[in-house]
Amino acid sequence: MTFGSELTGREIAIVDANAAALGVTRKQLMESAGNAAAGVIRDVADADDRIEIVAGRGNNGGDALVAARFLGAYDCRITLLGDPDDIGTDIARENWDALERSTVETRTIGDSTAFDLSDPDVVVDAMLGTGISGALREPVATAADTINAADATVVSLDVPSGLDAAAGTLAEGAVRPDRVVTFHKPKPGLSDLDAPIEVADIGVPPGAEYFVERGDLLRLDRPADSHKGDFGEVLVIGGGPYTGAPALAAQSALRAGADLVRVAVPAAIADEVQGFSENLIVRPFDGTQLTAPAVDPLLDLAADHDSVVLGPGLGDAEATRSAVEDLLADFEGTAVVDADALRVVPDVETDASLICTPHRGEFERMGGRDATDWETRAEHVADLAAELGATLLVKGPADIISDGESTRVSRTGNPGMTVGGTGDVLAGVTGALAATLDPLPAASLGAYVTGRAGDLVVEENGYGLVATDLLDRVPTAMWSERP
Ligand SMILES: NC(=O)C1=CN([C@@H]2O[C@H](COP(=O)(O)OP(=O)(O)OC[C@H]3O[C@@H](n4cnc5c(N)ncnc54)[C@H](O)[C@@H]3O)[C@@H](O)[C@H]2O)[C@@H](O)CC1
Numbered sequence: 001m002t003f004g005s006e007l008t009g010r011e012i013a014i015v016d017a018n019a020a021a022l023g024v025t026r027k028q029l030m031e032s033a034g035n036a037a038a039g040v041i042r043d044v045a046d047a048d049d050r051i052e053i054v055a056g057r058g059n060n061g062g063d064a065l066v067a068a069r070f071l072g073a074y075d076c077r078i079t080l081l082g083d084p085d086d087i088g089t090d091i092a093r094e095n096w097d098a099l100e101r102s103t104v105e106t107r108t109i110g111d112s113t114a115f116d117l118s119d120p121d122v123v124v125d126a127m128l129g130t131g132i133s134g135a136l137r138e139p140v141a142t143a144a145d146t147i148n149a150a151d152a153t154v155v156s157l158d159v160p161s162g163l164d165a166a167a168g169t170l171a172e173g174a175v176r177p178d179r180v181v182t183f184h185k186p187k188p189g190l191s192d193l194d195a196p197i198e199v200a201d202i203g204v205p206p207g208a209e210y211f212v213e214r215g216d217l218l219r220l221d222r223p224a225d226s227h228k229g230d231f232g233e234v235l236v237i238g239g240g241p242y243t244g245a246p247a248l249a250a251q252s253a254l255r256a257g258a259d260l261v262r263v264a265v266p267a268a269i270a271d272e273v274q275g276f277s278e279n280l281i282v283r284p285f286d287g288t289q290l291t292a293p294a295v296d297p298l299l300d301l302a303a304d305h306d307s308v309v310l311g312p313g314l315g316d317a318e319a320t321r322s323a324v325e326d327l328l329a330d331f332e333g334t335a336v337v338d339a340d341a342l343r344v345v346p347d348v349e350t351d352a353s354l355i356c357t358p359h360r361g362e363f364e365r366m367g368g369r370d371a372t373d374w375e376t377r378a379e380h381v382a383d384l385a386a387e388l389g390a391t392l393l394v395k396g397p398a399d400i401i402s403d404g405e406s407t408r409v410s411r412t413g414n415p416g417m418t419v420g421g422t423g424d425v426l427a428g429v430t431g432a433l434a435a436t437l438d439p440l441p442a443a444s445l446g447a448y449v450t451g452r453a454g455d456l457v458v459e460e461n462g463y464g465l466v467a468t469d470l471l472d473r474v475p476t477a478m479w480s481e482r483p
């Protein structure tokens with residue numbers, strides 16, 4: 001299991017979009033949800049019972065419209081709260097249209113004063129599901145009061161209307177059901193209810209929570225009222241024997257949306273690094289490579305950033321290795337650790353939250369066990385992540401991401417990306433994402449976005465990709481394919 005045992009509103013949207021990316025449309029899921037709901041309703045209803053289905057204009061209502069088709073043998077009436085023209089989604093509207101052409105009795109009520117129930121035995125509450133926002137508005141509020149006052153068995157679909165599944169709290173006047181049939185997984189707040197809860201399997205494809213897919217992009221948010229600083233400041237520490245790597249990581253962090261990126265490199269190469277781009281803010285430290293005297297000033301600088309990318313181009317000199325060790329030992333923030341800096345991770349005690357980005361060889365040098373198939377390797381990645389207390393992103397044809405508790409697999413990317421420098425791009429992108437997201441989603445999206453950027457390059461140009469090609473595809477991969 002990769003997501004939690006309960007899904008919040010955003011996670012449901014992610015799983016739903018990932019299911020679509022894996023070939024199972026939301027309409028198919030709605031069909032299964034409606035069918036499962038009808039099964040529970042048949043369970044509570046006698047053959048000659050009168051069933052009132054109260055549907056809202058969102059997909060929660062859509063589920064009930066499907067259920068009504070499966071309940072053709074019953075004396076069943078559907079009430080749509082609001083105007084059919086205002087039905088919020090195509091799939092709910094298609095199901096409404098289908099019902100209207102059928103023999104099922106339908107009516108629409110827009111005005112709360114007109115809401116009534118005709119003494120039903122069973123009421124199906126499908127006014128609001130996980131799409132609720134704020135306090136109950138009319139006509140839902142009055143309908144909920146009427147349903148709560150009715151002498152009928154109330155079955156809520158997915159959640160009782162009025163339960164805010166993001167917060168796990170009940171709005172005032174929420175429906176008080178006798179039974180709940182919830183779809184795919186329990187939602188926060190359901191376990192606090194008195195009513196029995198059934199979880200219906202609606203055919204979400206296995207893998208929708210495991211694979212990192214397009215739906216995961218829904219974790220990215222850039223609201224219109226954003227301020228400078230909301231998307232984080234990133235410090236890249238690298239360079240010495242190599243100059244291009246830290247510059248590439250820093251530019252990638254900028255492309256991935258960080259507000260500000262500083263790149264700390266040895267003074268001897270500062271001009272050369274600056275020469276790669278006028279967008280870079282270079283912060284030199286003394287010397288030709290990272291050594292002990294730079295550690296304290298770098299720790300001070302790092303404390304002012306939301307995340308650090310440590311490693312690109314540092315090289316493997318002994319003095320650098322022990323400086324990296326000292327740096328990590330005293331750092332308490334979030335760091336993406338890449339390249340030669342990875343060597344010290346198994347031996348270092350740190351309070352920092354680390355995201356390590358080894359390729360397979362580096363993973364084995366860190367103590368990870370190899371495997372010929374990626375499913376087994378995924379277990380080994382989880383084992384080492386748990387042992388190290390770090391998040392690992394192990395690069396390969398399928399990137400495996402684990403924090404020891406949850407494991408994800410990203411399948412974007414292509415053989416053209418074995419070229420030098422793509423690892424620096426991944427580290428920079430992940431560093432930018434880690435400035436605002438938790439380590440596991442940051443690393444998962446870092447892998448997905450960098451791989452997808454590489455796929456976009458290859459789709460356009462064919463193979464012969466170089467790492468700098470990825471830079472301007474990073475924003476495209478992040479934003480233009482967001483569901
Ligand atoms: N994987 C999924 O995401 C699936 C979701 N399904 C269903 O889809 C539901 C979510 O659908 P939607 O996202 O369309 O949202 P909902 O159907 O839960 O609610 C959206 C509607 O409620 C109105 N509304 C929101 N807050 C209100 C308030 N406080 N007072 C009165 N009206 C309010 C909105 O204007 C909108 O018309 C789930 O609960 C579930 O029943 C199922 O079809 C199966 C698959």
Ligand SMILES: [K+]
Nearest residue numbers: 125128159161
């Ligand atoms: K409901």
